[in-house]
Every structure is written in structure tokens, then in C-alpha cells.
Amino acid sequence: MRAACVLNWLWGVLFLSLAGCSLGESEYLGGNLNGVNHTSAAINYFKVNGYGGPNISPHGYGGGMCCVMLPREWRPGLMMKVEWETDPDPYAKSPPLGTDEFRKFMVKHKANYEHHTAIVPLPPYEQGLCALEVHFLPCHQVKVTTACWGYGSPKNPIKEPLEMKEPAECPK
Structure with missing residues (x-):
């Protein structure tokens, strides 16, 4: 009799654990997070x-970072908050690593880092999200796409050239 109670209890636990798995799909999808830097500053x-x-070199690519979560179904008005830090002089000549001169240099160099934030619309996408690709453009502008084709593909909707120059004055 006692074995029957234990067996019934085990079946009950198994049933409840399986029922928990069938509560439906998650409201969100996970996708890779990629970036394309169209500027001469390092991200x-x-x-x-x-x-x-990831970090991204000037006029370069970075990505394959897992994961960014997006709603399973796109809806109008979805906005993305993009925050980033730039190094406007990524090729600055520095003293040898590990020296006091290098540490002093880095204190001064990091003081020039810039922090930016942009709120950008998330374009429509179908189910089966591939990745979120963030494009950093001159004047601290950002565009995003969820296209399944990488930058440079004719099917990718972002067509700006990789090596863009910063204008003398940015629009306000």
C-alpha cells in the first residue's frame, strides 16, 4: 500500500512538471546582437x-553576441534604447603597457570617451527572428534592422557605406 502511494505521488509530480512545460510559448524571442560601425571612432x-x-573597431563589424530579447510578435511603436561608448582616438600612440606612463596616459585618454544614447524604432519583422543588427552612423545616429541578411547583402535594408565621414557640423 505504501509503495502505491509513493508511485501515485511520483506520477503526480511527473504530470505537474510536464504540465508546466506546456503553458505555451514565451512572449519573447532571443537573437544574436550584431553591430556595424560606420564611423572612425571605436565602439x-x-x-x-x-x-x-561587443566592441567594434572603426569602420568594422562586431557581433554574434547572444542574446537580445525581442517580442515574439512585432507591433507598431516598438522602440529600442541603444547606449554606447566611443573612443574618438582609437589609434592614439601609448607608452608601453604596465608602466606608470601608460597608466597616466590611459587616465587622460579615457577622459575623452563619449557616452551616447538613442531611442530608435524597431522595424517590422516576421516570426523567426535572426538577429538584431545595430548600425552606428555619423553624428551619433543609429539604425537597427532584424533582417536575416548581413550588412553588405543586397537584401539588407541598411545601405549606408561602411566608411562614412563625420560632417563638420551635425544636424540638430
Whole structure:
């Protein structure tokens, strides 16, 4: 009799654990977070809605960072908060690593880092999110896409050239 109670209890636990798995799909999808830097400044790091992305060299690519979460179904009005830090002089000549001169240099160099924030619309996407690709443009402008084709593909909707120059004056 006692064995039957234990067996019934085990079946009950198994049933409840399986029932928990069938509560439906998550409201969010996870995708890779990629970046394309169209500027001459280095991107030290970036975040989208709090999810961290990689550093990106000037006029370069970075990505494959997992993961950014987006709603399973796109709806009008979805906005993304993009935050990033730039190094406007990424190729500055520095003293040898590990020296006092290098540490002093880095204190001065880091004082020139810039922090930026942009709120950008998330373009429509179909189910089956591939990735979120963030494009950093001159004048601290940002565009995002969820296209399944990487930058440079004819099917990618962002067509700005990789090596863009900063204008003498940015529009307000």
C-alpha cells in the first residue's frame, strides 16, 4: 500500500512538471546582437535595452553576441534604447603597457570617451527572428534592422557605406 502511494505521488509530480512545460510559448524571442560601425571612432561597448553587445573597431563589424530579447510578435511603436561608448582616438600612440606612463596616459585618454544614447524604432519583422543588427552612423545616429541578411547583402535594408565621414557640423 505504501509503495502505491509513493508511485501515485511520483506520477503526480511527473504530470505537474510536464504540465508546466506546456503553458505555451514565451512572449519573447532571443537573437544574436550584431553591430556595424560606420564611423572612425571605436565602439568600446554597446547595449540594446540593457543587453550587451561587443566592441567594434572603426569602420568594422562586431557581433554574434547572444542574446537580445525581442517580442515574439512585432507591433507598431516598438522602440529600442541603444547606449554606447566611443573612443574618438582609437589609434592614439601609448607608452608601453604596465608602466606608470601608460597608466597616466590611459587616465587622460579615457577622459575623452563619449557616452551616447538613442531611442530608435524597431522595424517590422516576421516570426523567426535572426538577429538584431545595430548600425552606428555619423553624428551619433543609429539604425537597427532584424533582417536575416548581413550588412553588405543586397537584401539588407541598411545601405549606408561602411566608411562614412563625420560632417563638420551635425544636424540638430
